[in-house]
Amino acid sequence: MEEGEDEESGGGGGGGGEGKLILFQGGEHLTLEDVLNATGQVMEKTSYGTVYKAKLADGGTIALRLLREGSCKDRGSCLPVIRQFGKVRHENLIPLRAFYQGKRGEKLLIYDYLPNKTLHDLLHESRVGKPVLNWARRHKIALGIARGLAFLHSLETPITHGNVRSKNVLVDDFFVARLTEFGLDKIMVPAVADEIVGLAKVDGYKAPELQKMKKCNSRTDVYAFGILLLEILLGRKPGKGGRNGDFVDLPSLVKVAVLEETTMEVFDVELLKGTRSPMEEGLVQALKLAMGCCAPVASVRPAMDEVVRQLEENRPRNRSALYSPAETRSESGTPF
Known part of the structure; x- marks a missing residue:
């Protein structure tokens, strides 16, 4: 079957008129x-x-996203965008395998099921057996996310992710990062697209200009990536959800540390394990890059392909841990 070709009612005893399944590569x-x-x-x-x-x-196992009734645009507006998503293939993006619309208008997005942890869980869950997240591993994750976003932004018809956050990044045992949920705001009715932007605000990933304009774009993705990179470097959750329900503004934490000349103290302790010199290992450069992505003025932020270039030039020296499955905190010995 051709990529994106419609399959009516499934055949094989599926019954007549049950809805429409559109299949994509894979x-x-x-x-x-x-x-x-x-x-x-x-x-x-x-x-x-x-x-x-x-x-x-x-x-076999698949992941199904059932979209809430009334959350999605009508089929005519939705389908061209869904077909575009169905063509997107990149190692750092979760591919859309199929789309179903039922007779009553219900919509299902069908993806591969990957039994991976989210980056949010890896960074913020404390449990025995959790992988050690040293700089080499965090760098690989950050670079993977950046490559996925740069790919979306460079398509002939660019796609804005629109919901970049650590909960939307899956990480496998080899620290390959894969972004989920890209472009969903494009198929949502305006009120639901606004809800997604509102959630980004609560969680601390919302670019300042989204106060005035509701539409996400590549520069708002760059801002959210900057917050995500700070989250990776500091090991702190952005947004609301501190112990007292306070709002944690990660760029402000870094600015204060720079002014007080305590920059080395902002990094996650686990990140620094096995790092001889944060300056030599590129941690300070990564922090500067993250802050550049979080610039309040959108036009000053680097494009994602520039972010990829800088991260590639700024690789950690000790990368021996990268291609072996996750060493965990429960194992003895010094983390590499």
């Missing part, structure tokens, strides 16, 4: 019957939909 094996009969387990709920881990009859 999803050709799916039928409408597979999708509708999959048994789902809720993984995540948001204001605009629910994500299920769904088991197929053949034992």
Whole structure:
């Protein structure tokens, strides 16, 4: 089946007029019957939909995002954008494998299921067996995210991610980062797109100019990436959710540390393990890059391809840990 070709009602006993399944590269094996009969387990709920881990009859697993009724634009406005998403393939992006619209207008986005941890969990969960997140590993994660965003921004019809945050980055055992949820605001009705921007504000990833203009763009993605890079370097959650429910403004923390000449103290302690000199290892340069991405004036921020270039030039010297599965905190020995 051709990429993006429509498959009507699934065939194979799927019944007539149940809806429409559109398949993309890598999803050709799916039928409408597979999708509708999959048994789902809720993984995540948001204001605009629910994500299920769904088991197929053949034992395979997929991730289904059921979009909330009324959250999505009508089929005519939605489909061209969905077809564009279905063509996007990059190692740092989760691919869309299929799209289903039911007779009652219900919409399902179908992705690969990846049993990976989110970057948010890796950074902020404390548990035995969690991977050691030294600078080499964090750098690899940050570079992967930057490459995924740069790819989206460089497409013939550029895609703005619109919801860059640590909860939307999956990280595998080899510290390869993959972005989820890119471009969803493009298919949402304006009120729901505004909700996504509002959530970015609460979570501390919202660019200042989004107060006046509601539409995300490549520069607002760069701002959110800057916050995410600070989160990686500082090990602190941005936005609301401190112990007292205070708002944590990561760029302000760094500015204060620079003024007080305590810059080395802002880095996550775990990040510094095994790092002889933060200056030599490129940590300070990464901090400067993150702050540049968070510039209050959008036009001053670097483009994502420039961010990728700087991160590639600023690789940690000790990268021996990168291509071996995760050493964990429960294991003895010094983290590499």
